[in-house]
Amino acid sequence: MPLRLFNMLTRKKEVFKPARGKTARFYACGPTVYDYVHIGNLRTFIFEDVLHRALALNGYKVKMVMNITDIDDKTIRGAKKAGKALKEFTDFYAKEFFKDIKKLNILPAAKYPRATRHFGEMKKIIRILLKKKYAYETGDGIYFDISRFxxxxxxxxxxxRELKIGARIQADEYSKDEPSDFALWKKKGPPAGGRPGWHLECSAMSIKYLGLPIDVHAGGVDLIFPHHENEIAQSEAAFGKKFARFFVEGEHLKVEGKKMxxxxGNLLTFRDLERKGxxxxxxxxxxxxxxxxxxxxFSWKSLEAAQRARRNxxxxSNADGRGLEKFQDKFLSRLNDDLDTPGALALLHQTSGRGPLLFSDLVFGLGLAHPPRAPKIPAEIKKLLGRREEARAKKNWSGADKIREEIRKLGFSIEDSPAGPKVKHTLS
Known part of the structure; x- marks a missing residue:
């Protein structure tokens, strides 16, 4: 079964095939480096990684580019609030992003271009759009005229009829209730000489490294409007060619059913997950x-269930390698049906043998090749354990019990023994 993906452009599943040869040109919207990426962002990056791996498993050479937005409204605001230079501020969070995706077994992209290093390419697109009358200049910037596209x-x-013809908007992010002419270049504010609008950054970098058309453009559903819509408009208006053949968009992650x-107080990062072991x-x-x-x-209970299932x-991992051939066909039929990872996971749980485990992990990236190790005891738990021992030494039994309860709420249990307390994750 060939790989079929749901294309947001056509609102249906379509067979994927690269436009040029066997190379799949894949652009993924990367992080805006103004804070630690939260688990909602990470869900999107994992889905993009599964797509990357699925393309490779289907025999395509994948050229993937993921941008780093290191200049926009959020990064400038964040740097100012932190009292730091923009580069110092964004470099820190970019490094943290790369640490996070490494922990997630996310395959590296071929390129991670940064917006601040591509002003020349952005200005070139603006000049073309001005010449073709798709853009116009005002006192505060240069705008794309959506009525012309x-x-x-x-x-x-x-x-x-929903477009607000003649209205302009400077903000990088806005709702579908205000579809207006958007900023290509902002003259006011740092840095001196102005800066690009967020949407132009992705067009310039994706076209430079992948050419036109891009085979697959991926991101989260929150980027469909205005970001991806504006990318299409400015790119196709400038170059007269299709910008991207497939738009593949991932849904939101919520915490306990609520938006983060x-x-x-429910904006979670990896640091929160690792703190709980x-x-x-x-x-x-x-x-x-x-x-x-x-x-x-997302809930802590669902994460505990995921931990149990993965450890299972x-x-x-030490089982024999039988049954791989039949499994491969079934696995690919699920994976190639628009990345049906729940169906593929269910199939793996119904199958025994090391071969299917290792084959599926080419896509799942779950580190299934080795037996599970006991979860590490986080530093926070070790500190609480030390405080509890101090309380016990002073015969402060109620204080020791309170700390035991704190530790239990963090997902760990204590077993007192003559050799000292033994602490373990409740799932180990």
Whole structure:
């Protein structure tokens, strides 16, 4: 069965085949490096990695480019608030991003271009758009005229009557309620001489490294409008060619059914997961249990279940290698049906043998080749354990019991013995 992907441009599953030879040119929207990436971002990066691996498993040479947005409204605001130079501020969070994706077994892209290093390419596109009358200049910037691009709204489903002709918007992010002429270049504010609009950054970098058309453009559903819509408009208006053949968009992750936000206090990063003793690959497993086009509701209970299931698979790593041929065909039929990872995972759990385990892990990336090791005891738990021992030494039994309860809530149990307390994860 050939690889079929749901193309947001056509709203249907289509057989994927590269436009040029056997190389799949793949552009993925990367992080805006103004903070640690949260687990919702990471779900998107995992889905993009599964797509990368699926393309490779189907025999394609994959040329993947993922941008790093190191200049936009958020990064400038964040650097100013932190009292740091923009480069110092964004370099720190870019390094943290690369640490996170390494822990997740995400395959490296061929290129990670940074927006601040591609102003020349962006200005070139602006000059073309001005010459073709798709753009115009005002006192505060240069804007794309959405009324001139007749296909505007095709990706996001906007109707022509919904467009606010003549209205302008400077913000990088805005809702479908205000589809207006968007900024290609902003004259005001840092750095001196102005800066590009966010949408232009991705067009310039993807076209430079992949050419036109891009075979697959991937990201989260929150980027469909305005980001991906605006990328299409400015790229196709400038060069008169199709920008991307497939738009593949991943759904949101929610925490306990609610959207993540700082105000709700549920904006989680890897640091929160590791503090409770979870392996990043437990989270990777959890994301695979939901189809990438379905919302995923994160909870600590669901992560515990994912940890148990992953460890169960790892415990089979020493089994024999029989049954691989039949498994391969069934596995690929599920994977190639628009990346049906829940179906492929279910198949793996129904199959015995080391061969299927290793073959499936070419896509799953769950580190299934080795038996499970006891989860590491986080530093926070070790500190609590030390405090409990101090309380016990002072015969402060109620204080020791309170600390035991704190430790239990973090997912660990204590067994007192003559040799000292033994602490273990409740799932180990």
């Amino acid at each position: 007749k296909k505007y709204g095709r990706l996001s489903g906007l109707k022509k 936000s700082k105000s709700l 979870f392996d990043p690959l437990d989270f990777r497993y959890l994301t695979l249990t939901a189809h990438y086009r379905s919302p995923l509701s 698979l790892m415990s089979r």
